[in-house]
Amino acid sequence: MPTLPPTDLVRVAVPNKGALSAAASEILTESGYLQRTDSKKLTLVDHENGVEFFYLRPRDIALYVADGTLDIGITGRDLLRDSAAKAEEVLPLGFGRSRFYFAGPIGRYRSVEDLAGLRIATSYVGVVEAHLAERGIDASVTRLDGAVETSIQLGVADVIADVVETGATLRQAGLETFGEVVLESEAVLITRAGAEPPEGLTTFKRRIEGVLVARSYVMMDYDIAEQDVAAATAHAPGIESPTISPLARDGWVAVRVMVPRRGAQRLMDELYDLGARGILMTEIHACRL
Numbered sequence: 001m002p003t004l005p006p007t008d009l010v011r012v013a014v015p016n017k018g019a020l021s022a023a024a025s026e027i028l029t030e031s032g033y034l035q036r037t038d039s040k041k042l043t044l045v046d047h048e049n050g051v052e053f054f055y056l057r058p059r060d061i062a063l064y065v066a067d068g069t070l071d072i073g074i075t076g077r078d079l080l081r082d083s084a085a086k087a088e089e090v091l092p093l094g095f096g097r098s099r100f101y102f103a104g105p106i107g108r109y110r111s112v113e114d115l116a117g118l119r120i121a122t123s124y125v126g127v128v129e130a131h132l133a134e135r136g137i138d139a140s141v142t143r144l145d146g147a148v149e150t151s152i153q154l155g156v157a158d159v160i161a162d163v164v165e166t167g168a169t170l171r172q173a174g175l176e177t178f179g180e181v182v183l184e185s186e187a188v189l190i191t192r193a194g195a196e197p198p199e200g201l202t203t204f205k206r207r208i209e210g211v212l213v214a215r216s217y218v219m220m221d222y223d224i225a226e227q228d229v230a231a232a233t234a235h236a237p238g239i240e241s242p243t244i245s246p247l248a249r250d251g252w253v254a255v256r257v258m259v260p261r262r263g264a265q266r267l268m269d270e271l272y273d274l275g276a277r278g279i280l281m282t283e284i285h286a287c288r289l
Ligand SMILES: Nc1ncnc2c1ncn2[C@@H]1O[C@H](COP(=O)(O)OP(=O)(O)OP(=O)(O)O)[C@@H](O)[C@H]1O
Pocket: 015, 017, 018, 019, 020, 058, 075, 076, 077, 078, 079, 096, 097, 098, 146, 163, 164, 165, 166, 185, 186
């Protein structure tokens, strides 16, 4: 791969199209980075934050990062594995979740052992061949670029191996998954394997982590009588420790605590039952813990 001239900027690869592209740019924007407004733009310098973004096919991103051409990348775990590139996950990003399965005509196959001697069509040859080799199964694997579901109807494959998200595409094609899930994937932050962490990774990662926490936590504020504080904070201890401030009303305090977004409404009910009043839930946009 051609190498770029040296630069002080941290070079970050971002999916330019496909299932990960919009969500990747969104998390970067929420992390305070400049993002492109024109989807045809291929690179973008964010001078203020010392980062240059390269919009690339997610399948190629692990290769650029593995050879050190780019410092950090966002891609799918399945694409990273498929490439066998020497890049490693440093942070799961919680979006672009999918499962990778074998699938065939409804009712025809049951387990991975049934694959012996079959023709398998997939866009993920690396993942499939590694999975078959681990199990000692001999089958022929054909690489297709996409729309792999149709290859069975067209008679070029017996089974497919592909990403399943909702399952709608398989149903449309009269197919079903069989065997165990091959791989659970989501978008991941990657860097070059076995190398010093790139300059700027710590800040970049901390910013994104701040957004991930902000997405999964909310801020809860409530007022409560002093004697009930212990019971209330036992329900919601927060990440570090709750902030407790005095109130003008004698014997009462204000409590502020970060709580998981999931179950936050139920927690409000419980706090109310414990005697808390003025319970407020607010969004966190970003944080550094
Ligand atoms: N419904 C989905 N279809 C495809 N990939 C998905 C889906 N949901 C999540 N992903 C993840 O997105 C990545 C695939 O990226 P890619 O850009 O190839 O997406 P794509 O939607 O298949 O794009 P294209 O079809 O334009 O190549 C993989 O990591 C995959 O696990």
